[in-house]
Amino acid sequence: MVKDKLKKQYTKLDKKSIEQLIIILKNYYSDAKCSLDFNSPFELVCALILAAQCTDERVNKVIPVLFNKFADVYEIANASIEEIANIVKPCGFYNNKAISISESAKTVVNVFNGKVPDTMEDLCKLKGIGRKSANIILQECFNNTVGIAVDTHVTRLSRKMGISNAPTQEKIEKELMSKVDKKYWNKINHIFVYHGRAICIARKPNCNDCPINKICAKNE
Secondary structure: OHHHHHOOOOOOOOHHHHHHHHHHHHHHOOOOOOOOOOOOHHHHHHHHHHOOOOOHHHHHHHHHHHHHHOOOHHHHHHOOHHHHHHHHHHHOOHHHHHHHHHHHHHHHHHHOOOOOOOOHHHHOOOOOOOHHHHHHHHHHHHOOOOOOOOOHHHHHHHHHHOOOOOOOHHHHHHHHHHHOOHHHHHHHHHHHHHHHHHOOOOOOOOHHHOOOOOOOOOOO
16 A cells, blocks of 8 residues: 555656657657568558567568468468468467468458458458557558557557556557647657667666657656
């Protein structure tokens, strides 16, 4: 009880401070981009499914193997779950991921005439694809920004920096969208991922060398 009372209360930044923070990070990570490799929208769909609880580096090694075996979405739709699972096994949870890839391929072929859809509503009909992944697909493949991709990095850094303390990723996305100019929406995920990996590391953040240490609220 005493510890709870002594806990620092959550501090929120104002909109001006949030914009300053994002501008600094955008300039600091000027080369920030999607770290998943892909040559087509469906390759990105598969990469995002495989990326759950797996490193992007490993996913980038598996995707070429998968698409060397199966040339396109039609071949994957006709492949067995076992064939797909054997290839994606290094990414963990391979049975579930293989099922998601297979069912997504079938949906793309049977519902969307072989083309990955280009709307949030339709993308979320693909198994294993939620708002976060759909936002990334729309931005990377269709140059369409309708929201902000909120993953574990964006969730953690939004809380620590003082941008959002919302309990779910969907609510964090809504709060971010209300506080941040739309011209930055497609940058947030990339720069937060880079920052979360390079400096604001979960277990040991390097606040001394952080370019936003004078703005960040430093919530625990």
